[in-house]
Amino acid sequence: MLIGELAAKSATTIKAVRYYELLGLVVPKRQCNGYRHYSDDDLRKVQEIRELAQHGINPAKAKPFLECLDAGHRHSDECPASLAAYRDSITELDHAIASLTSRRQLLAERLQQGAARTFIKESNMTDYATTLPDNLPVPEDDGAAAHLPGLTLPSLVHEATDGQQMDLSNLGPGRSIIYLYPLTGLPGTDLPEGWDSIPGARGCSTEACDFRDHFAQLQAAGVERVHGFSSQDPDYQREVTTRLRLPFTMLSDTGFELARALNLPTFAAPGHPRLYSRLTLVVRAGVIEHVFYPIFPPNTHAQQVLAWLEAHPVA
Numbered sequence: 001m002l003i004g005e006l007a008a009k010s011a012t013t014i015k016a017v018r019y020y021e022l023l024g025l026v027v028p029k030r031q032c033n034g035y036r037h038y039s040d041d042d043l044r045k046v047q048e049i050r051e052l053a054q055h056g057i058n059p060a061k062a063k064p065f066l067e068c069l070d071a072g073h074r075h076s077d078e079c080p081a082s083l084a085a086y087r088d089s090i091t092e093l094d095h096a097i098a099s100l101t102s103r104r105q106l107l108a109e110r111l112q113q114g115a116a117r118t119f120i121k122e123s124n125m126t127d128y129a130t131t132l133p134d135n136l137p138v139p140e141d142d143g144a145a146a147h148l149p150g151l152t153l154p155s156l157v158h159e160a161t162d163g164q165q166m167d168l169s170n171l172g173p174g175r176s177i178i179y180l181y182p183l184t185g186l187p188g189t190d191l192p193e194g195w196d197s198i199p200g201a202r203g204c205s206t207e208a209c210d211f212r213d214h215f216a217q218l219q220a221a222g223v224e225r226v227h228g229f230s231s232q233d234p235d236y237q238r239e240v241t242t243r244l245r246l247p248f249t250m251l252s253d254t255g256f257e258l259a260r261a262l263n264l265p266t267f268a269a270p271g272h273p274r275l276y277s278r279l280t281l282v283v284r285a286g287v288i289e290h291v292f293y294p295i296f297p298p299n300t301h302a303q304q305v306l307a308w309l310e311a312h313p314v315a
Contacts, residue, residue: 003028006038010046020049023059025066044069048076056093061085108216132203132299139200139294144265145279148291153283154261159234160249161241166227168258169286174224175314176283177305178251180264181207181230181298182275184240192269200278201269203298204230207278208244210302215247218302221309227251229258230276265293280305284314 007014020026026045028036048069049062057065064085065076076082155169168178181204185191196202211218211226218226228250230237237250253259256274259266265277279293280301290308295301 001038001043003036003038006043006046009043010050012046012050017046020046020059023063025049025059025062052076057085057089061089105220108220111216132206132297133196136196136202136297137199138296139278141294142265144277145291145293148262148264148281148288151262151288153286153288154258156253156257156261158229158251158253158257160227160251161234161238162249164249166249166251171283171286172224173285175222175289175309177211177218177223177226177280178229178283179207179211179226179278179280179301179305180276181228181278182267182269183230183232183272184208184237186236186239187243192271195269198267198269200294200296200298201267201275204278205240205244206297206299207295207301208240208246210299211248212244212246214302214306217306218309221306222314223309229253231256231274282308 001009003014003017007017010017017026021028026038026042028038028042031037045066048065049059052062052065053059064079064081068076068079068082071079073079077086153168153171155167157165157167160166182201183192184204191202208228211228215226226248228237228246228248230250230252231254232252233254234252237252240246241250253276256266256276258264259276265279266274267277268274277293278295278298279291280295281288282290282292282305290312292301292305292308295304
């Protein structure tokens with residue numbers, strides 16, 4: 001067969017075949033007219049090189065496998081030299097993984113240090129953003145979130161504080177943290193009457209700050225993304241995100257679409273006929289893996305999430 005036919009049958013390109021020839025992996029015969037002629041054995045070799053490449057073996061390191069086939073073996077990795085090539089490739093991967101892990105840890109530490117210096121200097125955060133009143137009522141588990149683990153997030157699009165439209169069904173394959181909260185306060189604006197007497201209501205800003213302060217550690221524990229989530233409009237949330245200097249975005253659900261889709265718990269407060277109850281979803285590949293509900297105290301909740309992640313690493 002000619003080179004074009006070989007390339008088509010092996011699902012590769014003529015350029016790739018010529019590269020394999022340059023490496024000495026494929027040596028075609030020459031016809032009387034000078035054209036290269038490739039045999040079925042050459043086709044098998046090209047297919048083997050392609051398969052090895054898909055598994056991370058560079059074509060330049062495929063020679064031991066092809067020699068194993070030339071020796072009459074049915075499989076290219078039945079020879080000692082092939083197994084040695086596997087071990088060499090694994091060693092290279094181990095070195096690369098170790099290097100990347102070290103670099104990631106260094107960047108995460110620098111991010112944490114830089115964020116800490118920035119936030120410590122922040123002077124316009126009011127006390128309600130960093131502290132909680134004493135003797136707040138502790139929420140009880142009413143079972144309203146027991147049905148959530150194992151459910152798939154619906155395809156709902158919500159506006160994020162960075163202006164992007166976020167589809168909850170397309171968060172990605174890694175772990176995501178979505179913490180739902182009822183209402184963040186604004187400086188100079190009174191909270192709803194009796195707010196502190198509603199179990200689980202107070203502490204949205206402290207919760208956001210705790211996720212902020214432990215954001216790098218959550219990432220180091222395998223979290224791909226963190227999102228706050230409430231029924232407040234995007235402009236309201238943008239103010240909070242800027243004021244608290246949050247390194248993640250918040251999502252706005254003014255119509256309680258997610259509440260309807262997943263039957264989430266909500267409650268009412270003076271001036272607010274409906275608000276989300278505080279709960280946190282650990283989502284992995286679009287499926288709710290774990291739920292924190294009820295949550296108390298909110299000002300250390302991110303640390304609770306971090307502890308769970310460290311106890312349940314992704315295999």
